[in-house]
Structure formats: structure tokens, C-alpha cells
Amino acid sequence: MEVLPISTPHCRVERDGHLVIVTMDRPEAKNALSTDMLVGLADAWAYISAEPGVRVGILTGANGTFCAGADLKAMAVPSADPRVRQRASEIPDYHWKGLLRDTGALPTKPIVCAVEGHAVAGGTELLVGTDLRVVAESATLGLFEARRGLFPMGGSAVRLPRQIPYAFAMDLLLTGRAVTAGEALTMGLVNRVVPDGQTLLAARGLAAEIAACGPLAVQAILRTYRETLALPEPEALKISDALGWPVIGSEDAKEGSRAFREKRPATYSGR
Numbered sequence: 467m468e469v470l471p472i473s474t475p476h477c478r479v480e481r482d483g484h485l486v487i488v489t490m491d492r493p494e495a496k497n498a499l500s501t502d503m504l505v506g507l508a509d510a511w512a513y514i515s516a517e518p519g520v521r522v523g524i525l526t527g528a529n530g531t532f533c534a535g536a537d538l539k540a541m542a543v544p545s546a547d548p549r550v551r552q553r554a555s556e557i558p559d560y561h562w563k564g565l566l567r568d569t570g571a572l573p574t575k576p577i578v579c580a581v582e583g584h585a586v587a588g589g590t591e592l593l594v595g596t597d598l599r600v601v602a603e604s605a606t607l608g609l610f611e612a613r614r615g616l617f618p619m620g621g622s623a624v625r626l627p628r629q630i631p632y633a634f635a636m637d638l639l640l641t642g643r644a645v646t647a648g649e650a651l652t653m654g655l656v657n658r659v660v661p662d663g664q665t666l667l668a669a670r671g672l673a674a675e676i677a678a679c680g681p682l683a684v685q686a687i688l689r690t691y692r693e694t695l696a697l698p699e700p701e702a703l704k705i706s707d708a709l710g711w712p713v714i715g716s717e718d719a720k721e722g723s724r725a726f727r728e729k730r731p732a733t734y735s736g737r
Contacts, residue, residue, distance in 0.1 A: 472513055474550050477506025478528070479513070484521040484677040485670070486514050489528050496534035497527040499588050502545045504564035505553050508571075511563060515574040518736055521681050522673040523573060525596060526580040526666055527589075535587030535610070566595025567621045572692065574685055576676055580669035581605050582662065586644070591620030594629065597688065598676075599656040600669045605647045607655070613642030628695070630654045680718040681736045686710060
């Protein structure tokens, strides 16, 4: 795998073919969010969107934990790295972009979340911003903000009741309690629970399944969901048609049909 130059001291960004793996890398602080990390995350999402050859991203944490939330002190202090300081001055609202909260700057490709250990407060908010979620059996999730007299500024008060049933969402948001991986699966908050230490492997397998699909189709499906969330069905279907018909007429669609007839894996070009 190639370590990309957009990596920062607290965020390692690596590319492996169609896949980009983004690792929150501040293990001494349980990967709590810092300026270095948020700038790295913001640049990683922009890279994933901009690179035609990238089809899927994976977000994970180093050393057996995902993210213990925001480190407000570290987020308020300028980075010691001059390149990161420069990028922080160049990226508007890099905090929101890094946290996957800025809806206008979300990655245009799917992001798979691989969670070991703790994914609490800002860690769960990051998870809520991803598209598919794999968690370890002993992982702990939770939005602790209300218990601490705080507010989930990463967007979970809006997003969570739209992603899982209302009663489950309010349970998480209003009690501020910790949730096990099994509970998260029952709630529909995560897709898969796997043995400890296996989340990255499982996430890579899931990412490979997505990458094997037509990239134009995958990206159009994701975009359709996002752009039609607040619309009545007739208006939503107009957007769905506008995004879907170009996919139907693409070279990828022709290749998919040929591959099906010839009983072989499709080789998609993104055209």
C-alpha cells in the first residue's frame, strides 16, 4: 500500500488500488480528534471524491480503538506541523468536513467504517456519517454528550433518527449511555459484528464487493439517496431518473450486460 502525502501526524491515508484506507492514528489519546486528525480526514475525503480510480474508502482507528471523541484542547491548538497549519487555513470548516458533517463536501464514494474498541461521542458521530459499518464484538459505542451537558455537534441529533427507528435513536441521544456491538446491530446502527481484531479485514471484504460493482452506478445511488432525503416521492423520482438514465446508457452498463452473458466478472471503467 502507498502512504499518501496528504497524511498528517494523527491521520494516515493509504491507497491500495481502488481502495483508500484512512486510519485515525493518535493511539496515546485513544484516537481522540485533534486539529492534525481533522485536517487529515478532510483532505482524505476530498481525495477519495476527486480521484477517478478510487471507488471505496475505509475509516478505522489505530491500535485497537476507533475514536474516543473530541479532544477540545487539542482541537483548539494549532498543529506543530507547518503543512497542516497551512491546510487548516486553506480548508473552510475543516472540522465539519473531517467529521463528515458538511453535506456539501461528503465523499462521493461509499465509506466503510471499521470499529475496534471505543467509538464514543465524536467517534459514534463519525460512524453515523459513514455508509456501511463493521464493528468488533467487544466494541463500545455511544453518544455521551447529553450525559456531560454537551450537544452532539457532529449532526447525530438530526441524522440518527433518520437512520434508525426513533425510539432507538432517542435512547442513544437522550440517555447518553454506552451501547454494545450487539445492541448496535439490533438497532440497525451497524451492518456487521465480527470477532475482535477482524474488522479491517471484514471491511476490506465489504469494500471489495462494492469496488466490483459499476462505479457510476454506486455513486449515482449514493447521490440519489442524499439529494432526495427531504423530498416527496414524485420530486425524488425526478432526481432519481436524472441521475439514473446516464448510468443506464453508460459504457459500464454495456460491459455489465456483456459480462453477465459471458459469465465472467465485469471490468468497469467508470465511463
